[in-house]
Amino acid sequence: MTQNIYDDETFFAGYSRLPRSVEGLGGAPEWPALRALLPGLRGLRVLDLGCGFGWFCRFVREQGAAHVTGIDVSQNMLEKAHAMTRDAAITYRRADMERLSLAPASFDLAYSSLALHYVARLAPLLLGVHQALVPGGRFVFSVEHPIYTAPAHPGWTRGAEGRATWPVDGYLEEGPRSTDWLAKGVIKQHRTLATWINTLRRAGFLLDHVEEWGPTEAQIAAQPALADERQRPAFLLIAARR
Amino acid sequence: MTQNIYDDETFFAGYSRLPRSVEGLGGAPEWPALRALLPGLRGLRVLDLGCGFGWFCRFVREQGAAHVTGIDVSQNMLEKAHAMTRDAAITYRRADMERLSLAPASFDLAYSSLALHYVARLAPLLLGVHQALVPGGRFVFSVEHPIYTAPAHPGWTRGAEGRATWPVDGYLEEGPRSTDWLAKGVIKQHRTLATWINTLRRAGFLLDHVEEWGPTEAQIAAQPALADERQRPAFLLIAARR
Numbered sequence: 038m039t040q041n042i043y044d045d046e047t048f049f050a051g052y053s054r055l056p057r058s059v060e061g062l063g064g065a066p067e068w069p070a071l072r073a074l075l076p077g078l079r080g081l082r083v084l085d086l087g088c089g090f091g092w093f094c095r096f097v098r099e100q101g102a103a104h105v106t107g108i109d110v111s112q113n114m115l116e117k118a119h120a121m122t123r124d125a126a127i128t129y130r131r132a133d134m135e136r137l138s139l140a141p142a143s144f145d146l147a148y149s150s151l152a153l154h155y156v157a158r159l160a161p162l163l164l165g166v167h168q169a170l171v172p173g174g175r176f177v178f179s180v181e182h183p184i185y186t187a188p189a190h191p192g193w194t195r196g197a198e199g200r201a202t203w204p205v206d207g208y209l210e211e212g213p214r215s216t217d218w219l220a221k222g223v224i225k226q227h228r229t230l231a232t233w234i235n236t237l238r239r240a241g242f243l244l245d246h247v248e249e250w251g252p253t254e255a256q257i258a259a260q261p262a263l264a265d266e267r268q269r270p271a272f273l274l275i276a277a278r279r
Numbered sequence: 280m281t282q283n284i285y286d287d288e289t290f291f292a293g294y295s296r297l298p299r300s301v302e303g304l305g306g307a308p309e310w311p312a313l314r315a316l317l318p319g320l321r322g323l324r325v326l327d328l329g330c331g332f333g334w335f336c337r338f339v340r341e342q343g344a345a346h347v348t349g350i351d352v353s354q355n356m357l358e359k360a361h362a363m364t365r366d367a368a369i370t371y372r373r374a375d376m377e378r379l380s381l382a383p384a385s386f387d388l389a390y391s392s393l394a395l396h397y398v399a400r401l402a403p404l405l406l407g408v409h410q411a412l413v414p415g416g417r418f419v420f421s422v423e424h425p426i427y428t429a430p431a432h433p434g435w436t437r438g439a440e441g442r443a444t445w446p447v448d449g450y451l452e453e454g455p456r457s458t459d460w461l462a463k464g465v466i467k468q469h470r471t472l473a474t475w476i477n478t479l480r481r482a483g484f485l486l487d488h489v490e491e492w493g494p495t496e497a498q499i500a501a502q503p504a505l506a507d508e509r510q511r512p513a514f515l516l517i518a519a520r521r
Binding site (some may be wrong): 207 | 284426429430431432436438440442443444445446447449450451452471472473476477480485486487488489490491493509510512513
């Protein structure tokens, strides 16, 4: 079962103060790149896996989506999502993504932002998403990049030239990684980039685009602390279709 | 134009002494994984981009390929390939991969081992390979992995626990990398894994399989020096089809 760290009070308090929680989609630096992978949203039936506070659900409705189903395992997140939402065409549902049951061919777009790296059993979930999409339906998601999740001791080091360097080890050893991020012992699942792609392929998806996210020059100019993020990608963004 | 480092005498002398040069395909630890991506070879017309000493060309003929064209930019390599080959169904041709002209739909399989990372202009080459394949034709290749090619200062470091760590920086900055490997100033082109995949897609290829190569447990048992290679993938192997 996926660790439900968002219902840990310490974690949730910290998470709630992040720019992406306070400001919504615009507070996430990778959002413009992820948004660029989305199809036109008008009239679509949308599934959001790991919907959190519901920012994306409300966004796609503003863009004309017909209906949105937001799934999350965290009671904390869903309570806040409900409190921020007045829209009968948005349904929030509490569920563990590893035990998810979805009606066949019931969605035009499946989306997930930084949630699938918590899932230990990926293949059954991707098969379920595939069959829940209509033929031609899209699947757009982001996860932490394997270069980011691999190391036993993640964190920048600086060489003689002062350039930030990321210490990769354990890349080919897939499985859980425990890090102290907002709370102690947050468990994420490390898998290689090849595994992400091959698992999608085996579930039947066609790959449209892969992006290893780093900030643009304009983002670094506006927010110089992002500069190190050019040295290694923090996020993996993928667009695929049934 | 691609750097023709294999006609540098110092480099060539060093390269000629590597296990993969002396022993052929079996001297390359990634060969079993690359071989597993190949289709049945009987009757196929095969293209080998960067054929070197011709080991792969002779292998596919032994496996029943109808004809093989080996392309290489290095006069040194092709002279040795000719000297080792007695087979009228193998054609060696000297050409720069960046200025390659291939007849449309003339091959069933295109192959390349550790050569494409020398190519600066990848997109036109992949378009050329795509149109040179018959519909359904396969493209199987290996290159140095982007994690391997990215760093300004590639080389293992060892932390307190003694585990080998690979220093990733510059991952998102694509372009030439100069390293001293067998000779000074060997130029390879770093591109992200996303660029490899998206450039294949844009050329019209369908992706079958991606592999980030590391040694198996059996290989490490037989050759303990390979153990560090589990910490980060040295090679990227891709199987695609027109």
